[in-house]
Amino acid sequence: MSRNNAGLSPELIVTEALRIIDGMGLRNLTMRRLGDALKVEAMAIYHHFPLGKEQLYGAIVEYISDPARAAAPSGAEESGEEPGQDPRPWDERLRAWAHDYRAALLRHSGALPLMIHRRPDTAAALRSAELHYAAFLEAGLPPEEVPGAAAALDSYVLGAVVHQVRAEGLPSRDPAEVDGRFPTVAALRGVAVDHDRVFAAGLDALLAGLTARG
Amino acid sequence: MSRNNAGLSPELIVTEALRIIDGMGLRNLTMRRLGDALKVEAMAIYHHFPLGKEQLYGAIVEYISDPARAAAPSGAEESGEEPGQDPRPWDERLRAWAHDYRAALLRHSGALPLMIHRRPDTAAALRSAELHYAAFLEAGLPPEEVPGAAAALDSYVLGAVVHQVRAEGLPSRDPAEVDGRFPTVAALRGVAVDHDRVFAAGLDALLAGLTARG
DNA sequence: ATCCTAGACTTACCTCGTAAAGTCGGGGGG
DNA sequence: CCCCCCGACTTTACGAGGTAAGTCTAGGAT
Numbered sequence: 001m002s003r004n005n006a007g008l009s010p011e012l013i014v015t016e017a018l019r020i021i022d023g024m025g026l027r028n029l030t031m032r033r034l035g036d037a038l039k040v041e042a043m044a045i046y047h048h049f050p051l052g053k054e055q056l057y058g059a060i061v062e063y064i065s066d067p068a069r070a071a072a073p074s075g076a077e078e079s080g081e082e083p084g085q086d087p088r089p090w091d092e093r094l095r096a097w098a099h100d101y102r103a104a105l106l107r108h109s110g111a112l113p114l115m116i117h118r119r120p121d122t123a124a125a126l127r128s129a130e131l132h133y134a135a136f137l138e139a140g141l142p143p144e145e146v147p148g149a150a151a152a153l154d155s156y157v158l159g160a161v162v163h164q165v166r167a168e169g170l171p172s173r174d175p176a177e178v179d180g181r182f183p184t185v186a187a188l189r190g191v192a193v194d195h196d197r198v199f200a201a202g203l204d205a206l207l208a209g210l211t212a213r214g
Numbered sequence: 215m216s217r218n219n220a221g222l223s224p225e226l227i228v229t230e231a232l233r234i235i236d237g238m239g240l241r242n243l244t245m246r247r248l249g250d251a252l253k254v255e256a257m258a259i260y261h262h263f264p265l266g267k268e269q270l271y272g273a274i275v276e277y278i279s280d281p282a283r284a285a286a287p288s289g290a291e292e293s294g295e296e297p298g299q300d301p302r303p304w305d306e307r308l309r310a311w312a313h314d315y316r317a318a319l320l321r322h323s324g325a326l327p328l329m330i331h332r333r334p335d336t337a338a339a340l341r342s343a344e345l346h347y348a349a350f351l352e353a354g355l356p357p358e359e360v361p362g363a364a365a366a367l368d369s370y371v372l373g374a375v376v377h378q379v380r381a382e383g384l385p386s387r388d389p390a391e392v393d394g395r396f397p398t399v400a401a402l403r404g405v406a407v408d409h410d411r412v413f414a415a416g417l418d419a420l421l422a423g424l425t426a427r428g
Numbered sequence: 429a430t431c432c433t434a435g436a437c438t439t440a441c442c443t444c445g446t447a448a449a450g451t452c453g454g455g456g457g458g
Numbered sequence: 459c460c461c462c463c464c465g466a467c468t469t470t471a472c473g474a475g476g477t478a479a480g481t482c483t484a485g486g487a488t
Contacts, residue, residue, distance in 0.1 A: 029312075031474060043477075044436050055461065058386055097432090113327030116376055121389035148361040148404045151377055158359045159373020162330055163365055172272060175335035177325035182340045184347040191361045193299075202366035202420065209419020218452050218466045244444060257446075258467050266446065430488080437482070443475080450469065458461085 010048045014059050019062075021110040057114045058122075064108050065115070066124035067131060070100035073149060091137040091207060097131055098157050098203055105161040114161060128154075139211045149210045156206050164195045220254050226263050227252065228273050235274075235324040271328045272336075278322050279329070280338035281345060284314035304349040305421060311345055312417055318331050319375040326376060342368075355424045363424045370420050378409045 016037050020172045031053065037043035049055040063069070086093055105112065120128075132150035141149055178186050220389055227329070230251050234243045243269065249256035264271040300307055319326065336341075346364035392400050 026271045027305050031477080032475075041437050042475095043438080046477075048433060065255060082321070109330075112330045116323075116326045116379060117383045118380060119385050119389075120380055121385055123390040126390050126392065126399055129399050133402055137398060143402055144405050146402055147407050147414040148415065149408075149409055151381070151412050152374070152419070155272040155373035155377040155416065156370055156420075157373070158376055159369035159371070160366070162372055162376070163369040165330060166334055167365075169331045169333040171333050171335055175333075176337040176340050178340065182344045184351060185340055185343045188347055188357055188360055191358050193361050193365055195365075198362040202369065202424070205423020206370075206416065206420055208418070209423045211380065218454090218468090220467070222466080245446080246444075255468050256444095257469085260446075261466060432487080433485095435483095437480105439478105439480080441476105441478085445472105447472085447488090448470085450467105452465105452467080454464095456461100456463090458459100 008038065008044060008048055009061060013038065013045055013048055013056070014063050017056060017060055018063070018108055018111065022108060026110045026113060058118060060111055061114050062122045062124045063117050064104050064111060065101070065120070065122075065128065067097060067100065067128050068124070070097075070104060090138040093131065094135045094153065095203065097128070098153070101128075101157055102161055102199065105158070106164070109161065109165045112165065115158075125145065136211070141211060152206065152210060156202065160195075160199045160202065164199075167193070167195075220252070220258065222252060222254060222258060222262055224273060227262055228277050231270060231274055232277070232325065233323055240324045240327060249308060253323070270314075272332060274325055275332050276326050276336045276338045278318050278325060279315070279334070279342065280372075281311060281314065281342050282338070284311075284318060285333055304352040307345065308349045308367065308421065309417065311342070312367070315342075316371055316375055316413065319372070320378070323375065323379045326379065344352045350425070355425060366420065366424060370416065374409075374416065378413075381407070381409075 013034070017029055017034055020034060020037060031042040031045055035045060038045075045056070046052065049059065049204070129150060132153060133146050136146045136149045137143065178189060180186075227248070231243055234247060234251060245256040245259055249259060252258075259270070260266065263273065302310070343364060346367060347360050350363045351357065352359045392403060394400075419426055
């Protein structure tokens, strides 16, 4: 590694950025700190992301939401082929996708704000859409209802993660008191929410509602 | 209004901040710009939000997610009383809440990233929870399942808004091409998604799945 | 040997959040 | 009527952030 070849690559930069986000939050991801972590001056990152931090953000979002990474987290399969047909039934495929996607979002929940205003038109997003569409077609949905069903499924998973992250966030200073104005909340205060279980139950409810139809 | 009374108030600051967010996006909400919009120096805002921008963010989130604002957008009702019992059936109340909440989130979608890591322990959040819990109890759910159902409902609405905002965001530079790798996506490319309709259908599916139980 | 080029480093500029101290005006006590 | 005090805004200033522009070095091509 001479002075002007630090071995940078977009992938390496993204994974290091995610380490920073996971460790100290999105607002502490700065170009200078990222450069330090990569043993490089901040401006070196601009050679791999010439459009600056926004482009880096986009790469981070695509990295997190790529279903191919969840399916094959280790190195390439033997022949490096396209994944081909998944032999599992449609609902099992969708559940597996939802589980993996949720896990990736929870692992990198600090990056969630980055996802909100980015259109899912990347290769990773198309891989997800292909998976969803094929599954819902196999489930017997009429084609004109498939994109809507896929949208509802995607909404649910992302929403569940955001809900859980909100619930587990740091309490705000002077949280509102649960007093007589909120009798039902007070009565049910002792009921704990198991996020994994609620997620699975809601997913079942949604899939059933989307595909069972007269 | 003399020099040292510009008529500032937290509410006024929040609404002006939202105007900026809606108009030019969250990253353009700066203290200096907000001060300019309020005809005040930036530091004046710190007298009403002494903890700085994070506190302002919290106030914005609470403003957006307060169901009381949607229920009574105009001035106080005659006697300024508590709203009391809502005579509508439980599912109608939940649908109305979901509709109003979704509308508020879509109107201020630029503020969505602020909501992700804030625990919903404000007075506004408790008002929502009270509404949800009472409705699901009225629907006949066993009490230990009520918080989970409320979580699933909240997840769905927030997720649907985020999904829609993502879909309608600006396209990224060099979006991925829909080629032979994505045959099902290509085949269904012409199907448009009506977000309002998909939202209503998914909401029906979810409510039915959550409350219909053996 | 000389030059070119790509990639990495350096410098510099402007903006941002906000700490600290200053300033102003009105209202209440003497 | 005067004074002073306090709350509301302003001034000043600093450190950190993103990034444009320029510089440097090593390695290959001539």
